[in-house]
Amino acid sequence: MNTTNLYQELIELHKLTEMHEELEGGFFTVVRHYQAGIVHRPERIRQALREQDPERVAMESHSLKSVCRQVGLQNMGNLAAQLEAMSATGSLQDVEPLVEQLIASSVVASQELTRYCHDMGASRPFQDKEGVNEP
């Protein structure tokens, strides 16, 4: 499987292109923050699920949905929206597979955002071996 251009399939690139054109030099810093949210929010959702806190699951899913859609990760945003709707009922029954799917998606999404930004000329690495640090 050729993954060189996976981000072209995963990300609606026109959203990042428009952001890049508008922000110019500030683009990579802003994308790093979005990327951090994409990596860390699914972990917070998992933690809220462990603590059986549907309100926190809904709020974190809501934030993740917006973050993903802003940088063109439409499918991951849709997963987060689905989780937000499910947890908004007050029940966390059956949400665990969706949370795990979001965590798996976030790893790939983060890698592809990194790849995209390197291709666009980012001057320093986005990820270290531990993953994305909170900016």
Next chain:
Amino acid sequence: MAHILVVDDDESFRLYLITLLRQAGHTVLEASNGETGLELFASHPVELIITDIFMPKMDGIDLLAALHAHRPNVKVIAISGGYKAMNSRLTLEMAKSFGAMDIITKPFQAGTVLQKVTRALQSSDVEPTKE
């Protein structure tokens, strides 16, 4: 160029808006919730507020109500992606009914934000909260 207050609990969106607005030449203050936003509004010259709706502590609707109690003609643009059963359109229409002069749906385009900011600032005389 204007003094603008950005209120959003999500750091990514705050940073995006702040970077965009500063590049356009505006002076920008930031808050991560309505309570802090209200404090900044009361203590700084602010001509326009851009606020998210769903936030912890004080949400955007409560902030709108408090701002209008403080200064009825305050200029506010509400921003949201919707939450739970409230889709973004419903949420933002509610914000308008609480006095927001314009609305922006997440995800947004930078050009749309800048257009709406310009229009809001030009809509009538600006009255900063504090000189």
